[in-house]
Amino acid sequence: DGGITQSPKYLFRKEGQNVTLSCEQNLNHDAMYWYRQDPGQGLRLIYYSQIVNDFQKGDIAEGYSVSREKKESFPLTVTSAQKNPTAFYLCASSMLGLTDTQYFGPGTRLTVL
Amino acid sequence: AQSVTQPDIHITVSEGASLELRCNYSYGATPYLFWYVQSPGQGLQLLLKYFSGDTLVQGIKGFEAEFKRSQSSFNLRKPSVHWSDAAEYFCAGRDFGNEKLTFGTGTRLTIIP
Numbered sequence: 001d002g003g004i005t006q007s008p009k010y011l012f013r014k015e016g017q018n019v020t021l022s023c024e025q026n027l028n029h030d031a032m033y034w035y036r037q038d039p040g041q042g043l044r045l046i047y048y049s050q051i052v053n054d055f056q057k058g059d060i061a062e063g064y065s066v067s068r069e070k071k072e073s074f075p076l077t078v079t080s081a082q083k084n085p086t087a088f089y090l091c092a093s094s095m096l097g098l099t100d101t102q103y104f105g106p107g108t109r110l111t112v113l
Numbered sequence: 114a115q116s117v118t119q120p121d122i123h124i125t126v127s128e129g130a131s132l133e134l135r136c137n138y139s140y141g142a143t144p145y146l147f148w149y150v151q152s153p154g155q156g157l158q159l160l161l162k163y164f165s166g167d168t169l170v171q172g173i174k175g176f177e178a179e180f181k182r183s184q185s186s187f188n189l190r191k192p193s194v195h196w197s198d199a200a201e202y203f204c205a206g207r208d209f210g211n212e213k214l215t216f217g218t219g220t221r222l223t224i225i226p
Contacts, residue, residue: 042216042217043157043203043205043216045213045214048213088154090157096212101147101159102214107155
């Protein structure tokens, strides 16, 4: 089955620790995205990548880092510099083109203890 | 600036009744508009999308949406809701040539018997 997988589904970390969220897609999509979702705020874009070894900051990139070493993978690291990291994180992917549509993974809920 | 507004935070509808969820956008001449649905703790599923052409768009699960340029609206409708439609609904949009998607803050739909 083609799709987007995110792991783990639930993640707990202590304050001051970095943590990496996984996102993999087998849809052969060019672009991948990371969003953060908080109650009542919709989705906010953290980072996106349109091609391997290249990525751009979104609206709330501070305290996060990404890499795009392979077309199918786009891991997100939540660093200790992120002041309020507890949230639901969603990964998405799309083809590149005038009518590209983003498709979403199941999400990872991160809780900082 | 590009924006998407969902004026209703929460809507309650009786099972079998009709539904309309509102979405207003602020974009340039050629907006691309989307509706997604999210069940609790899950990722987003695409319901329908509008790029151009016919202003009435059909989607999955019996949903439709109408693009009204004069009113800057893209409202989602369903003639008869089912208990399984209870979820959160997000409207999203982007301009022609812009890969970044902007989301509304969502409308939570509750279905009562």
